[in-house]
Structures are given as structure tokens and as C-alpha cells.
Amino acid sequence: MDLSLKDDQQMLRDTFARFLDEHSSMERVRKARAAGGFDRVLWEGLAELGTFAMRVSEEAGGLGLGALDAALVCEEAGRTLISGPVAEAIVSARLIGKLGGELEQVTSGAKVVALAHHDLAARPVQWIAGGGAADRVVARKGDQVVLVSLSDADRKAEQTLADNGLAEIDLGGAPQAVLGSGQSAADLFAAALEEWQLLMAAQLNGVARQAVRLAAEYACERKAFGVPIGTYQALSHPLAEFISAVEGGNLLVWKILHEIAAGDAVGHKIPLALWFNADLASRAGIQCLRTFGGYGLTTEYDVHLYNLAAKALPLTLGDPQRLLAKAGRRLYAGERTVLPDVGAVPFDFDLGEEAKALAAEVEAFFEETLTPELRAHAHHSWDGHHPEVHRKLAQAGLLFPELPPEKGGRGASPYASHAAGKVWAKYGWSAHAKGTTSMVAAIIDRFGSDELREKALKPIRAGEAICSLGYSEPGSGSDVFAAQTKATPDGNGWRIDGTKMFTSGANIADWVLMLTRTNADVAKHKGLTMFLVPTSAEGFDVQPVYTFQDERTNITFYDGVRIPDSYRLGDVDQGVRAMSVALEMEQGGGFDEEAMEMIRAAEELCREIEADSVKLIDDPLAQIRLARCWANAWVSEALGLRSLWSSREGKNLPAAGPMAKMWTSDRYLYDSSDLLDLTAPLSLSKREGAAEAVNLAYRFAHATTIWAGTSEIHRSMIAERALGLPRSRG
Secondary structure: OEOOOOHHHHHHHHHHHHHHHHHOOHHHHHHHHHOOOOOHHHHHHHHHOOHHHOOOOHHHOOOOOOHHHHHHHHHHHHHOOOOOOHHHHHHHHHHHHHOOOOOHHHHOOOOOEEEOOOOOOOOOEEEEOOOOOOOEEEEEEOOEEEEEEOOOOOOOEOOOOOOOOOEEEEHHHOOEEEEEEOHHHHHHHHHHHHHHHHHHHHHHHHHHHHHHHHHHHHHHHOEEOOEEHHHEHHHHHHHHHHHHHHHHHHHHHHHHHHHHHOOOOOOOHHHHHHHHHHHHHHHHHHHHHHHOHHHHHOOOOOHHHHHHHHHHHHHHOOOOHHHHHHHHHHHHOOOOOOOOOOOOOOOEOOOOHHHHHHHHHHHHHHHHHOOHHHHHHOOOOHHHOOHHHHHHHHHOOOOOOOOOHHHOOOOOOHHHHHHHHHHHHHOOOOOHHHHHHHHHHHHHHHHOOHHHHHHHHHHHHOOOOOEEEEOOOOOOOOOHHHOOOEEEEEOOEEEEEEEEEOOOOOOOOOEEEEEEEOOOOOOOOOOEEEEEEEOOOOOEEEEEEEEOOOEEEEEEEEEEEEEEHHHEEOOOOEHHHHHHHHHHHHOOOOOHHHHHHHHHHHHHHHHHOEEOOEEHHHOHHHHHHHHHHHHHHHHHHHHHHHHHHHHHHOOOOOOHHHHHHHHHHHHHHHHHHHHHHHOOOHHHOOOOOHHHHHHHHHHHHHHHOOOOOOHHHHHHHHHHHHHOOOOOEO
16 A cells, blocks of 8 residues: 655645745735635746646647546645636546647647536526636537636636635627537536536545644634633544545545556546545534634635635535535435546555455355354454354464464555455354454563463463453543542552442453553653553452443453553553554554445345335335445545555554544544434334344444544544644543
8 A cells, every 4th residue: 555645746846836926925915815716827837847738638739647636636725725727627628629629728728728517509598617717618518528718808816705716607608619519518518517527526625724723823823811712622622533534535435546557447436536525625614714703704814705706616516415415315315426547646555455355264264164153242342252263263363363473463454454354244243352462462472471471472462362441440431541440459469449430341351451540649641550450359249231332341350359460561650652652553544345335235235215206225215325425435435545654654643543533533433323213114123134234323322432532532633733732621
């Protein structure tokens, strides 16, 4: 996997960033807005950089660059609120070149070319982005592609929401030259519109990113009640959510381009990329303006320009909700799609051959091992753990494949381990014991004594022991630093007294990784020590706590539990170091796989349920809601891959793990609620099959926003690490 820009792409982006920082400054943008929304000097400078020739083939006199290059330019165009129809001009110039039209005046910037989205035969009068300055408009008229020539008399410039040059033009009454006709020409035009959607998605992503940056900078500077306003979660948490969505929306565009280049049939994803980024930019623009309070309403501050641009840019096409309807038709009604030729896209979203091989081996293991009785035993919770299967996985080197062979694994890459984990999910085989035990094993390996390695780590790696986590307490919840369970010196060892809550799996575990208070006279995070406590110890007791996810967790009691000092992990009062290792391992995952399984179950129910005499799957409103859930799931997938890649390759992507965990779990909960509504009342049933799956997804999704720290904790982490905001408080 490789999600990095290559040197050529990074150089291109940097070149345009420097140019636009100088020539599309906010001062220039304001002047252009006041003069009709177009900056001709900027336009000519863009032409000199090759902007309008970049997607034109070399045979037609262009630069022959790929759609990814154009998307990077459009991201920068959004960031700087460029004054002119850049995305439209890029795809229009390519289309003219494909059809053999005259390009010199377009690529030189002498003539401004724009794009009409609708068939002139049905809609001769249209709103055109950049129409107030456009000299040419590429349009479709029936099965013809025409080039409409405009004069000053044809253009009707007027004030609009963002004053960005939008104009309503009677294209039908202006001179037209036929560039091409027939199905092939119509398909080229359709492909151009698809590419425009991706470029506009990239541009809107750039708008949203810069709006969030402006709000974050202001939240660090402006003070209220003696502290920066970014200290308050009511301001920092929404910004954390939006920057996470910005990263996901950006990667979604890149991934779709990669899939098109690979020949995948992903036409249904294109309108979802535009919808997602349009919705993101609109909501982020609102929130970011509100971060400025009353100052955001004034024209003195730039944030209002981003608010208006975020709203106005996609509306030339019409209501963005129609993009969801289009995606729904493509997903469920077989609507035809013509994909653009995007050129080379030098990303690699594939997990690799090693990952495919390991996944195939794990699948073969489950096929051979899981008898009908074992398949019936499978459960999504700790109750799905089966000791014999656990041991067999260890013997096959498949339990902890990421470990080196001398430690019982395969030396598998994180990509291969990730692929293997998806197979566990496919078979519905609980990975709770595996995941938690793997994390504890890593801590023992790093901080444990020789005795602990022999007594605990060795059987763990052999698949003969599993572990539970003892962090939370009845009175502290996610604030692990508030732990009050005491560990006091006792001869050559320690005595542990206290209570732990949510020690899932402790009823079947051999060990509990325990966070204890060893010093009450220092800062609370400095007086903690980590131990490994055997559940067989005298004074240990466990009682069940049942959740509405059909799971059992536990409350565990420690009444004078005595353990040797050799069971300590790390230095006394320095337990935060060991715990941080565990939390980093917990906070990098996402829930895209669970979300996708939920959507598939909902689709199955929609094929069964009738509404107004048609199957629900054929209802446009149902298609819209399913399509929206797929958009969120694909963004979740992108964030999960980004987190995995960042961790594996050591990339400096601040808060990539918390972003994946927070955003994907929150979207999973939101969408599970919506799909429960969509498929009601059947979804209320716990009937085996799809109904049970949708029903359980709603209940299960709540837990995903709480495990490994609540979404609120992760928002604080994202705000601090990714946006530079101060440590937050409620």
C-alpha cells in the first residue's frame, strides 16, 4: 500500500500552492468578487502554468497529465477560493481536444471556457459557473457536443450568493459549432461530467480544509474567561470531526480515481464523492463561521468567504441531494455510467500479495475447522471465544501472524494481519480474545520480567491463555487516570484492593492487565503502576454485567490479591508509559467492515419489504438513504486504510488512528439508526438473518463509540494533535 504523492505530484501541488498564495490572496479574491467574480490576470497566470492544457492529450497539443494532477490543482483552487471556473475549464479543454476543436485560445487563457451541465435541447437557458466571464461554453445538445460562443450581450452578470461569476445564460440563442455527434461524442461529454464531479469534490474539500484551519487558528488566538476558546469542547470537538471528514473525503476522491484507473466499475461512487464533499464543506463552513462568533458575520474576516463558497460552488448543478438519488439509481436501478479516462494514478490501495495469501490461508483454516457446531457457537462477543480453535490457530501460526516465527507468528506485515482480520469478521468469529491478548502480550514483551514472560507470555503465544483489560472503574469511566484501585507494597510483592468495571472476558481470561494507584501524593497520572494479575489468585472475584448488545462484560473485585513484584509491568508510578502502548494499539481501528455488512443486510431487507406496492429497494427515497450509508462506509474505509498505512510506514499523519476510530464509529451509529428506521417494522425483529443483523448493528454501534475511549476523548485528541488546539475541557 502506498498513499503518498509521488515527487511529480508533490512538485505540481507545491508550484500551484505558491502561485495561488500570491495571486489568489484574499485581497485579490475580494476585489474579484466586487468586479463580477473573475480575475483575468489570475486566469492568464494559470494558463501560463499549463492549467487548462494539463488534461489535454499530447497529441492535441496539451500536457497529457492525469486526473489526479487536476484534482490536486482543484484542491489548491478551493483552498484559495480561486476566482474563475477552473474545474469546468480543465474538463472542457480536454473535451474540445478529444473532439478535435481549436484549443489555442482556451489553453492560453485568451478565451474563458465553461461547462453546461444539462442538455440544451431540453434546457437552453442554464446557470453557468463562471458564466459572467465565459467566452465559450461546451454543452450537449441531443447527441451532439457543441461549442457555444458568447458575446457580452449574451452574458447576464448579476449578484449571487458568493459573487463568484455565476450567470444565467440563454445558450440556445447563441452561435453554436458542432464539435462531435453520435453516441461516441455523447459518451465523451458524459465522461467529462463525471470527471468534473470528482474535480469539484476535490475543490470543495480544499474549501473545507482551509475553513477548518482558519477556525482552528482563531480558536487558539481568541480568549474567553481567560483561556483560548479552543479549550472548550463545544468549539474544538466539531472542528475535530470536520478535519477527520476532510481527510476521509480527500482520500475518497483519490481512491475513486485509482479504482477507475484500475478498470473498476465505480460509477456509483462518483456522485457520492461530490455529495460527501459538498455536504462536508457546507456544514464545515457554517460551523467554522460560528467559531468566530459575531466577528464571523463581518466582512472583515475571511471565514465568511469560505462559508459562501462552500455553499455556492456545487449548487450550479442543482440540489446536492440529487447526487444521492443518482448514486442510488446506479447502485440499484442499473443506470448507465460512462467513466472518464483518468490516466495514471500512482497510488496503491491494495494490501499486497502477502495479504491475499494470508487471508486465503485463514479462510481455508476456518473452512476446515469450523464444524456446524462451532459455527453455531460463533458470537460477536467474548462468548464466541473457543479455547480449542484458539489453540489450533496458534499452532498454525495464524493467531498472532504479525509476530516473528520465533515468537509463534509468521512475521506478517500489518497489511497482511489486517487482511486476515477481515476473514475473521467474514466468518463471524470473535476476535475479542485475540485482539486484547495480543495487546497485552506486546506490553509483556516490552515491559515484563523474565518470570512473567515464562508464566504468561509463553502460554499466551501458544494459544493456551487469554487476557482481559482492567482499566475502567465504577467511578471513573473513560478517565483511566482517576483509577483508585490500590496496589500497596507487601513484602517482596504487592497487595491489590479495589474494583474494576467493564473487564470484558475476565470470566474466561487467565490474566487481567491491571492499572493501579501506587502513589496518591503526586499528579494522578504519575502515581499509576501496571500489573498483570492472574484470575486464579485468591481474593479475585468476577460478576457478570449484561449489555443490550447481547454481550456479557464484568465487574471484577480485588480483595487483598497478592502478587509478586515480578508481575509488575514497567517502573513503579510509571504505568502511563505501558498503558500508552496499549491505547495506541486500540485507537487505530475503524468499523467500515461492520458498516458494510449492515448495509448489505439492509439491502436484503429492502428486497423483501414492500412499500406502496413496490419493493423498497426500488423506492428512490430508500435508494438515497442506502447510497448515503455507502458514502459514509467508503469514507470510513479510506480513513481506516490511512491509519493502517500511517502506522505501518511511520508517516507523520497526526491523529490518524483516533480519526479512524472516532469518525467511523460515529457514522456507524448514525447510519445504523437510519437503516433501522428504513427497514422498520421488520428490523425490530430479532429473526435470524438480515433482520437480526440490522437490529444488532444498531445496538452494537453504540459500544463502538465507547470502546478504547469515547468519541469525545478522541475528538479532543484530534483537536490537539491535528489542529494544534489547546487541551480541552467541557
